[in-house]
Amino acid sequence: QVQLVESGGGLVQPGGSLRLSCAASGRISGIVTMSWYRQIPGQQRELVASSSPGGSTNYVDSVKDRFTISRDNAKNTVYLQMNSLRPEDTAVYYCNADIWTPVLGGRRLNKYWGQGTQVTVSS
Numbered sequence: 266q267v268q269l270v271e272s273g274g275g276l277v278q279p280g281g282s283l284r285l286s287c288a289a290s291g292r293i294s295g296i297v298t299m300s301w302y303r304q305i306p307g308q309q310r311e312l313v314a315s316s317s318p319g320g321s322t323n324y325v326d327s328v329k330d331r332f333t334i335s336r337d338n339a340k341n342t343v344y345l346q347m348n349s350l351r352p353e354d355t356a357v358y359y360c361n362a363d364i365w366t367p368v369l370g371g372r373r374l375n376k377y378w379g380q381g382t383q384v385t386v387s388s
Contacts, residue, residue, distance in 0.1 A: 267291035267377050269360045274382030281386070282348045287360030287379050289341040294372045297363040299336050299343035303356035303384075310359065316343060328354075350386045357381040 273285040289296060300315035314324045314334035322334050333346040343360060360379035365372045 267293060267364055267366060267375075269362060269377050269379035271358070271360050271379040271382045274358060274384045276385045276387065277350055278388050279351060279386055281350050282346070283350065283384060285345040285347070285358055285360075285382060285384075287343050287362075289362055289364060289377070292366050293341060294365040294367050296338070296341060296365070297374070299334075299363075300361045301334060301343070301345045302359045302361055303354075304359065304381075305356045311356075313358070314345060347384070350384075352386050354384060355386050356384060358384050 268290050269287055271285060271287045273283060275283060277283050298315055298317055301313045302310045303313050304310040312325060313328055314322060314332055316322050316334045316336050318338065324332060331349045336343040359381045362377050363374060364377055365374050
């Protein structure tokens with residue numbers, strides 16, 4: 266069984282910063298892409314940032330130059346440093362990872378989600 270556990274959400278004033286963490290645990294053979302998504306009630310979940318095992322990153326335009334995704338492959342952990350936060354960044358943030366798990370005779374690739382962490386930007 267694989268789990269993704271997030272931490273670091275909370276309430277912050279506009280212009281402030283937060284750092285989200287997401288640690289993967291369980292029977293893991295390898296991790297491919299690790300990503301952060303966010304969802305506002307009534308809207309579709311949006312990809313915010315993603316990170317490949319080799320370190321390449323991608324961001325949605327609205328967070329470029331404000332958010333930074335990074336990962337510690339040794340710890341199976343991905344981070345999202347969020348600076349210059351705006352009220353429109355308010356959402357539930359979800360960690361997502363494509364993870365290889367061992368199965369009889371080989372391994373299988375599945376997508377896993379964290380439980381979500383609330384980020385609220387408000388004065």
